[in-house]
Amino acid sequence: xxxxENLTPELYLVKAFTEQPNGGNTAGVVLFADxxxxxxxxxxxxxxxLSETAFVSASNVGDVKIEFYTPIKQIPHxxxxxxxxxxxxxxxxxxxxxxxxxxxxxxxxxxxxxxxxVYQAQLPPQYTPIETAAINPQLIAAALGLPEGFAFPSVPxxxxxxxxxxxxxxxxxxxxxxxxxxxELVRSVSDKAGLVGFYxxxxxxxxxxxxxxxxxxxxxIPEESATGMAAGPLACYLHDYxxxxxxxxxxxxxxxxxxxxxxxxxxxxxLDGEGHITGLRAGGHGLVIRQMExxxx
Numbered sequence: 286x287x288x289x290e291n292l293t294p295e296l297y298l299v300k301a302f303t304e305q306p307n308g309g310n311t312a313g314v315v316l317f318a319d320x321x322x323x324x325x326x327x328x329x330x331x332x333x334x335l336s337e338t339a340f341v342s343a344s345n346v347g348d349v350k351i352e353f354y355t356p357i358k359q360i361p362h363x364x365x366x367x368x369x370x371x372x373x374x375x376x377x378x379x380x381x382x383x384x385x386x387x388x389x390x391x392x393x394x395x396x397x398x399x400x401x402x403v404y405q406a407q408l409p410p411q412y413t414p415i416e417t418a419a420i421n422p423q424l425i426a427a428a429l430g431l432p433e434g435f436a437f438p439s440v441p442x443x444x445x446x447x448x449x450x451x452x453x454x455x456x457x458x459x460x461x462x463x464x465x466x467x468x469e470l471v472r473s474v475s476d477k478a479g480l481v482g483f484y485x486x487x488x489x490x491x492x493x494x495x496x497x498x499x500x501x502x503x504x505x506i507p508e509e510s511a512t513g514m515a516a517g518p519l520a521c522y523l524h525d526y527x528x529x530x531x532x533x534x535x536x537x538x539x540x541x542x543x544x545x546x547x548x549x550x551x552x553x554x555x556l557d558g559e560g561h562i563t564g565l566r567a568g569g570h571g572l573v574i575r576q577m578e579x580x581x582x
Contacts, residue, residue, distance in 0.1 A: 292317035296329070296579040299369035302511040302548040302569040308539065309548050309572065310511035312369035313338035315579070316379075318352075323359070329582045330354035336506045339366040341374070347386035347393050349374065357505040360481075361391045362447050364405060364513015364550075364567055371396050371403045372571020391447075397566065402551070404568030405513065407446035410521035415441055415451070418478040425453060428474055429485065430465035439527060443478065444518035446565060451478070452515075452522050453485040458496055461487045462541040472502040482506070484515040486536075488527065493537040493549070495519060510539030511548035517567040520552035524562065532556055 295316045303309030313333045315321070318340035321329075330338040337353050337360070344350035351370055353363040367387065374380045375398055385396045387405070395406040415422065426435040439454045451474070455461045464485060475482055482501025490496040497519065499509040520534040532554045539546040548569075555564040 294318050294321060294579050296577045296582070297373055298574040298577060299373050300572040300574060301365035301368035301372070302513070302538075302550050303546075304570045304572060305547075306572065306574065308510075308546050309570075310365040310509060310539065310546065311335055311574065312363075312366040314366070314370045314373050315340045316373070316377075318342045326352070326354055327359070329579070331356045332582050336501075336504075336509045337363040337366040339363065339370040341370055344386075344388040347388035348380060349385070350388040352390060355504040355506060359390075360448070360504065362389055362394075362514055364516065365511045365548075367394075367396070367405045368403045368513060368568055368571050371398065373573055375403075376573055397568075402568055402570050404551075404553070404566040407514070407517040407565050407567060409446070409562055409564055410518055410525070411445045412522075412525075413443040413445075413449070415443065418443055420451070420474060420478060424470075424474060425451070425483075428467050428470040428483065429453065430467060431460075442522065442526065443480065444522055446514070446517040446521065448481050448514050449479060450482060450484045450512075450515045450518055451475070451480050452519055453483055455485050455487045457489045458487055458541070461485060461496060461498060464498060464541075466500045468500070468502040468507055471500050475501070475503045481515070484512065484519060486519055488523070488529075490537065493535040494523060494529065495534070496537045496540060498541055499538060508542055510542060510546035511550060512538065513550055513567045513569075516550040516552055517565050520554060520565065520567075521562055524554060530560070
């Protein structure tokens with residue numbers, strides 16, 4: 286993508302992790318964003334009110350540079366907005382190869398386009414026990430509205446393949462559906478431990494390897510319908526902690542929201558000869574919804 290900086294910015298709404306207009310996670314995508322200031326970008330993201338908005342500009346180290354904003358702050362990476370942005374770029378013919386390099390504020394990330402789906406490479410997992418982060422399991426239970434003395438089916442852990450999430454196992458879909466998080470308590474725990482948020486999940490589901498819910502009030506996101514940067518660490522947890530010994534995982538999210546927006550996130554682990562995770566890719570379908578007038582923002 287040459288001479289991006291000389292083109293007029295364009296704003297699109299794009300759904301990620303779905304082929305259906307009533308599912309997935311909608312991201313704002315602003316193409317040709319080179320001349321937009323940080324303040325203007327933050328204002329656009331806030332006025333859109335979506336969990337993330339991606340701003341695409343020219344890059345000297347990759348095919349494009351993409352920066353991500355929630356309604357209240359800039360963040361280093363976003364899985365669903367990456368899928369949305371690259372789905373749009375390929376649909377518009379702005380990228381012609383089956384792979385690309387995304388420049389982010391924390392370095393380059395490899396992107397691939399296969400079978401109409403976009404996948405982003407993530408880093409090998411890093412795990413931090415909750416004890417190390419001084420998080421009591423009962424504090425986690427209280428933050429999610431679970432009863433005192435609640436027993437998690439496996440140990441919650443902080444996991445990161447680029448940004449950290451608290452992975453919280455839930456015994457069944459009924460309990461997952463009826464979670465009533467205390468957003469202020471989730472925010473407090475997340476802020477103190479430097480987390481993006483709580484990624485709750487159950488493996489007691491028949492249609493995927495896990496069904497999930499994501500709460501990130503610290504980033505202005507009470508609940509998100511698809512989180513690619515959390516699905517990656519979860520697939521690693523399923524492999525490493527729950528000993529589900531396979532390379533490919535399907536993660537469902539958004540099914541149990543107050544207003545459901547079903548999302549399907551695919552994660553493919555890269556394993557060495559001893560079964561250790563050396564890398565991974567997470568992604569899925571993108572669906573362009575419409576173009577909007579940027580002048581109103």
